[in-house]
Amino acid sequence: MIVFIPHLTKLTFKIHAKDFLSSTIFMKILAIYSGKGGVGKTATAVNLSAVIAQSGQRVLLCDMDSQGAASYYFRIVPKKKYNSSKLLAGKFDKYIQQTEFANLDLLPAHFSFRNLDLALGRIREEGRSNALLGLFAPLQTAYDYLVLDCPPTLTILGENIIEAADLVITPVIPTSLSILALQRLLKLFKKKRVQQKKIGAFFSMVEQRKTMHRLFLDEYGDHPLFLTTRIPFMAEIEKMGLCRNPVGSDGKTSLAAVQYNELWQEILQRGEQL
Ligand SMILES: Nc1ncnc2c1ncn2[C@@H]1O[C@H](COP(=O)(O)OP(=O)(O)O)[C@@H](O)[C@H]1O
Numbered sequence: 001m002i003v004f005i006p007h008l009t010k011l012t013f014k015i016h017a018k019d020f021l022s023s024t025i026f027m028k029i030l031a032i033y034s035g036k037g038g039v040g041k042t043a044t045a046v047n048l049s050a051v052i053a054q055s056g057q058r059v060l061l062c063d064m065d066s067q068g069a070a071s072y073y074f075r076i077v078p079k080k081k082y083n084s085s086k087l088l089a090g091k092f093d094k095y096i097q098q099t100e101f102a103n104l105d106l107l108p109a110h111f112s113f114r115n116l117d118l119a120l121g122r123i124r125e126e127g128r129s130n131a132l133l134g135l136f137a138p139l140q141t142a143y144d145y146l147v148l149d150c151p152p153t154l155t156i157l158g159e160n161i162i163e164a165a166d167l168v169i170t171p172v173i174p175t176s177l178s179i180l181a182l183q184r185l186l187k188l189f190k191k192k193r194v195q196q197k198k199i200g201a202f203f204s205m206v207e208q209r210k211t212m213h214r215l216f217l218d219e220y221g222d223h224p225l226f227l228t229t230r231i232p233f234m235a236e237i238e239k240m241g242l243c244r245n246p247v248g249s250d251g252k253t254s255l256a257a258v259q260y261n262e263l264w265q266e267i268l269q270r271g272e273q274l
């Protein structure tokens, strides 16, 4: 068998002791992003938001994907009159909704978000290169973390997101296509001159019994882009579509919740290294 393993440039991180994600003075923006769909972005955004909120930090989960999966998981529908124009004009305050969970609010997606790219393109033509930069600044005192559940796009929205985020968390299934998506993400970072060390990749939906997965884990497991925490393929996570709640919210012991908590601890450490 000939195995093609895409090449990822080796990166080295300079570590500065600087208070970053653990600082609650300024709201931090975590974008859960990949150019590829179905890799676990929404599952990560929902469960990380729940874990962060549970730790006592105030979180706003912002559903940027017109498909509205994150909103669906929290059983939240957008209020009337909310749309992409309101979002981009910064008039979204009154559309933020409380979830059933302490410290966790949600700004739902709207069907009109499918046109966000067109709107961002127009704004760029008018001379403002990034409409997302500063858009959420008025929320600084209300939240510690803003978690963006992003659609799988490498277009202007994607460019705006990677520039606006403090950290870009990208789930990667251990397969060729997911690694290719990661390569494209690196390319986008380079094109926009955004520091690649803002990326925290992690292996998602890992199935150790699969030879292919083991191969990719062996090849890339030590790459500095990757966090060491891996989220296995778990029925518990898959079933979120039925339960419509973050994992572990029924109060029972949840292995998946433990994994997401580990992921969060590692993201905090990564943030402190920036
Ligand atoms: N670790 C996991 N184990 C099992 N199923 C998962 C896992 N992560 C995500 N899923 C399921 O895979 C599908 C795609 O995940 P999702 O988070 O919606 O991906 P994305 O947002 O990247 O499109 C969903 O049905 C979700 O429930």
Ligand SMILES: [Mg+2]
Pocket (backbone or CB within 6 Å): 041, 042, 043, 065, 069, 150
């Ligand atoms: Mg999604």
